[in-house]
Amino acid sequence: MHGHLPVVHEMSERPPGFVAPDLSPAGLELRPQELAEGVYALMANVPPKDNNGLVVGRDAALVIDSGVTPGVGRHIQEVAAGLTGKPVRYLVNTTYHGDHTFGNTAFGDDVTVFSSRLNKAAMTDLETEKRVRSESMYGDTSLDGVVTWRRPDVVFDRFCEIDLGGRVVQMWHLGPGNGSGDTLVHVPDAKVTFTGNFITPGAPPMALIGDPLGYARSLRTMKATLDLDTLVPGHAFLGPAEPGVSGLISYLEHLAAEVHRGREAGVPVETLCEELPMWGVTPPAAAPEAFRTQLRSLHRLNILLAYRWLASVGTTAAAA
DSSP states (O other): OGGGSOOOOOOOOOOTTOOOOOOOOTTOOEEEEEEETTEEEEEESSTTSBOEEEEEOSSOEEEEOOOSSHHHHHHHHHHHHHHOSSOEEEEEOSSSOHHHHGGGGGSOTTSEEEEEHHHHHHOOOHHHHHHHHGGGTTTOOGGGGOOOOOOOSEEESSEEEEEOSSOEEEEEOOSOSSSTTOOEEEETTTTEEEEETSOOTTSOOOOTTOOHHHHHHHHHHHHHHOOOSEEEESBSOOEEHHHHHHHHHHHHHHHHHHHHHHHHTTOOHHHHHHHOOOTTOOOOTTOOHHHHHHHHHHHHHHHHHHHHHHHHHOGGGGGO
16 A cells, blocks of 8 residues: 555765764753644754654654664653653654654554654664665664664654644644654644745755655745744754745745756856855854754755756746
């Protein structure tokens, strides 16, 4: 069944000098920020290492993403236990990527794992996924201890809802973005959305499947569907929904148009990578220079992958 789903795997090519985000668990601490009563962003002490989330209801608690190793998964549960006495009964994976899912095995059988059907369908080759994520480990060998990959127990196509007791948590898959199965975790009464890799306020997304137009359409659907104030990304910094979402739509649509224009004019992709600006992306004022260097590297990656995507689908795609 899964072999017939429209899973689009990320492109493996990287531009010269690409700086992969450091996702190693070395030195990671998750620091809670309470955004509303019982709604916590678990923020990494060293961006862009992975952030997580915790939502607490009267009867149970829900965790967003499980970390890059089982050890991180256990750390998440320790942090959750320090914040609430409610049992963690649910875990949501916002993407299939190993830095969000390899920790699944640290959660017991009494915890039900949810994600989109497309994310589960992409979780088929553990060794390949470990190899892809290894570019972000910077010599850390923790992935050697990842020997199994727990896949979601419950999947959905577009929408799923869980009642934690006096608090409803929604899960949405609104179309392709960073990957083909991105899952958003929305807390309606708090107007908070945990976005995984789908949105990082003040930073260009990693358009790893190379389709900036499909990505922008998914973001527009998000704007039309969800009533939200605060975004909790899977990496880097918290931010307001606006101008974050609109800025990323502008970025992606400019990316598609300018890369299309450059290809039509015969401009080498290497030149485009160096010359095209980051439209609509304004990093937080407090962002260190190393983070800004990371963003420029991600932008060059997006240009390269958009260029390859346009070559594969035809030049008319940019006008679609």
